[in-house]
Amino acid sequence: MGDLELCKLDELDCLIKGVLYIDSVGFNGHSECYYFENPTDAERCQKLPFNLENPYPLLLVNIGSGVSILAVYSKENYKRVTGTSFGNMMSKEKRESVSKEDLARATLITITNNIGSIARMCALNENINRVVFVGNFLRINTISMRLLAYALDYWSKGQQKALFLEHEGIRAVRLVGDTQARGVAQLPPMC
Numbered sequence: 001m002g003d004l005e006l007c008k009l010d011e012l013d014c015l016i017k018g019v020l021y022i023d024s025v026g027f028n029g030h031s032e033c034y035y036f037e038n039p040t041d042a043e044r045c046q047k048l049p050f051n052l053e054n055p056y057p058l059l060l061v062n063i064g065s066g067v068s069i070l071a072v073y074s075k076e077n078y079k080r081v082t083g084t085s086f087g088n089m090m091s092k093e094k095r096e097s098v099s100k101e102d103l104a105r106a107t108l109i110t111i112t113n114n115i116g117s118i119a120r121m122c123a124l125n126e127n128i129n130r131v132v133f134v135g136n137f138l139r140i141n142t143i144s145m146r147l148l149a150y151a152l153d154y155w156s157k158g159q160q161k162a163l164f165l166e167h168e169g170i171r172a173v174r175l176v177g178d179t180q181a182r183g184v185a186q187l188p189p190m191c
Contacts, residue, residue: 012068012070012078012080015060015062015070015134016060016070016072016075016078017075019060019132019134019165020052020055020075022165022167023052023055023165027166027167030049030166031049031050031051031052032052032165032166032167033049033050033051033052033132033163033164033165033166034047034048034049034050034163034164034165034166035047035048035050035149035161035162035163035164036048036145036146036149036161036162039146039147039149039150039153040146040150045146050161050163052130052132052163055072055130056072056073056074057071057072057073057126057127057128057129057130058072058128058130058131058132059071059072059081059119059122059123059126059128059130059131059132060072060078060132060134061115061119061131061132061133061134061135062134062135063115063133063134063135063136063137063138064135064136064137066083067083067115067118068080068083069081069082069083069118069119069122071122071126071128081122081125081126082118082122108143108144108147109147112144112147112148112151113147113151115148115151116147116148116150116151116152116154116155116162117151117155119131119133119152119162120151120152120155120156120160121155123156123160129160130163131152131160131161131162131163132163132164132165133145133148133162133163133164134164134165138164145162145164148162149161149162
C-alpha cells in the first residue's frame with residue numbers, strides 16, 4: 001500500500017461539513033441550495049435559489065438505501081433524530097395485477113410522502129424551519145425532489161420549503177471539508 005494513509009471519519013460529521021462547505025463555495029455565482037416553487041404544476045414549477053448563509057438550526061434528511069434525519073444546531077452540535085430503511089412494499093399477487101410503471105410511481109409517491117411527513121414531524125419536534133434533503137436517491141431524480149417538495153409543502157400547510165443541493169457529490173465534498181479542517185493544503189491525486 002506504500003504511502004497510503006487511511007483516516008477513519010465520522011460519516012455524519014462529514015455529511016454536515018460537506019453540505020455547509022459546498023453551499024459556502026456556491027455554484028456559478030449562485031447558492032448551491034434551492035427549492036421548487038409550485039412543485040406539482042408542470043407549467044409553473046420553477047427551481048429557485050435558497051441562501052443557507054445562516055443555516056442553523058436545520059434538519060438534514062439523507063436519503064440513500066435508507067433515511068437518516070439529523071437535527072443540526074451548529075457545525076459541532078447535532079443529533080440523529082430518526083431513521084429508517086425501505087422494506088417490502090406489498091404482496092406478489094397485488095404486484096402482478098398492476099403495471100410495473102404504475103407500481104413504481106405509486107411506490108415513489110408513498111416513499112417520498114412518508115419521508116416528507118416524517119421530516120416535517122421531526123422539524124416541528126426540534127423547532128427547526130430549514131429542511132435540506134440530500135443523498136444518492138435524489139441524484140438526477142427530479143421527480144422525487146418535486147414529490148418531496150410537495151409533501152413538505154402539504155404537511156406544513158405551505159410554511160416550509162424542501163431544500164436541495166445543485167450537486168449530490170456530498171461524499172467527495174465530505175473529504176474536502178475534512179481535509180480543510182485538518183489543515184491539509186492539497187488533496188492527493190486520485191485515479
